[in-house]
Amino acid sequence: MKPAAFEYHRPDTLDEALAILAERGDEAKALAGGQSLVPAMNFRLARPAVLVDLNRIPSLAYIAEAPDRGLHIGAMTRQRSTERSPLVAGRAPLLFEAMPWIAHPQIRNRGTVGGSLAHADPAAELPAVMVALDARLVLRGANGLRTIPAREFYTGLLSTALAPDELLTEIQVPPRPAGAGEAFMEVARRHGDFALVGVAVQLVLDQAGTCASVRIALLSVGEGPVSATGAMGELAGARIDPGRIEAAARTAAETDIDAPGDIHASAAYRRHLARVLVRRALATAAQRATRRRSAA
Ligand SMILES: Cc1cc2nc3c(=O)[nH]c(=O)nc-3n(C[C@H](O)[C@H](O)[C@H](O)COP(=O)(O)OP(=O)(O)OC[C@H]3O[C@@H](n4cnc5c(N)ncnc54)[C@H](O)[C@@H]3O)c2cc1C
Numbered sequence: 001m002k003p004a005a006f007e008y009h010r011p012d013t014l015d016e017a018l019a020i021l022a023e024r025g026d027e028a029k030a031l032a033g034g035q036s037l038v039p040a041m042n043f044r045l046a047r048p049a050v051l052v053d054l055n056r057i058p059s060l061a062y063i064a065e066a067p068d069r070g071l072h073i074g075a076m077t078r079q080r081s082t083e084r085s086p087l088v089a090g091r092a093p094l095l096f097e098a099m100p101w102i103a104h105p106q107i108r109n110r111g112t113v114g115g116s117l118a119h120a121d122p123a124a125e126l127p128a129v130m131v132a133l134d135a136r137l138v139l140r141g142a143n144g145l146r147t148i149p150a151r152e153f154y155t156g157l158l159s160t161a162l163a164p165d166e167l168l169t170e171i172q173v174p175p176r177p178a179g180a181g182e183a184f185m186e187v188a189r190r191h192g193d194f195a196l197v198g199v200a201v202q203l204v205l206d207q208a209g210t211c212a213s214v215r216i217a218l219l220s221v222g223e224g225p226v227s228a229t230g231a232m233g234e235l236a237g238a239r240i241d242p243g244r245i246e247a248a249a250r251t252a253a254e255t256d257i258d259a260p261g262d263i264h265a266s267a268a269y270r271r272h273l274a275r276v277l278v279r280r281a282l283a284t285a286a287q288r289a290t291r292r293r294s295a296a
Helices: 014-027 037-042 079-083 086-091 093-101 105-110 113-119 125-132 229-235 242-256 267-295
Strands: 007-009 028-031 050-053 063-065 071-074 136-141 144-149 154-156 167-173 180-187 197-205 211-219
Touching: 014 028, 014 050, 014 136, 014 167, 028 037, 063 086, 071 086, 079 093, 079 105, 079 113, 086 093, 093 125, 093 180, 093 197, 113 125, 113 167, 125 180, 125 197, 125 211, 180 267, 197 267, 211 229, 211 242, 211 267, 229 242, 242 267
Parallel strands: 007 050, 028 050
Antiparallel strands: 063 071, 071 167, 136 144, 136 167, 180 197, 197 211
16 A cells, blocks of 8 residues: 655754644654554555654754763664663663564664654553653653653553644653662564563662562553553562562452453453563562662
């Protein structure tokens, strides 16, 4: 299939891109890596009248250490660059671990971090990772800038808090807490397929092995990334042992999610996967946190 006719703009600066979006409103769409938008246009599932290509705006592609030792990632940073970045490996190991699970290398060569977050596929890895990392997303429009937590960015199926005249420009990952251990796990039918279920965990243990904080975000079990709030509540302030982990995994699978059934997996199978993956991810994150504490 070929896309419906569209007007094509290739601005050189962010201001130019924002001006076009401000003028053309919801007729226009940003083009990042094109790995989701172009297939949707070819199938005529998306018919933007105007495309604003962001690929010639160099100021949107970077991975930088923030003054607080967190990370700032430009929205147009390719997924492949993120996967290969020593800075990401050191500062945000959860993000680093999740990257190779996204599609295939060819797609990650073009696909961008911001494009994946803005597209808001419920089966995408990066939205759940950013929620688990408590990242903040910088949105810019012609009238200024706002920064919102990743967990507030997702508003429904393929929907976000982005206004039609706004662009996601930067992802801000907070510094890695002392005593943190992380884990990303998913099950897909074949490596590179969208996950049937996945989970991102960041767990912070204090010296005594008590949970100082935990975030658990699941993908492919709802309309966007889903925080396992009940499980997180059970773990906060508790001593982490296998029994506690098993109970939290049960709460995550049975109470926190309302997993859909579809042609890829039944709802019951998704719940089963969620329980197993949350249990394993929590156990791995706890081990890593303990090892890191001992090495410090
Ligand atoms: C065969 C295949 C398998 C895939 N498997 C996976 C997978 O397993 N996991 C996964 O997560 N993804 C997967 N993807 C999707 C891939 O990761 C895409 O790269 C990603 O979803 C979109 O990123 P992009 O840069 O290509 O964005 P585009 O396709 O260019 O844009 C996607 C949407 O986001 C909007 N957008 C893009 N950038 C911005 C911005 N800065 N501000 C505001 N809006 C913006 C666009 O207007 C569009 O609506 C797969 C894709 C293919 C083709």
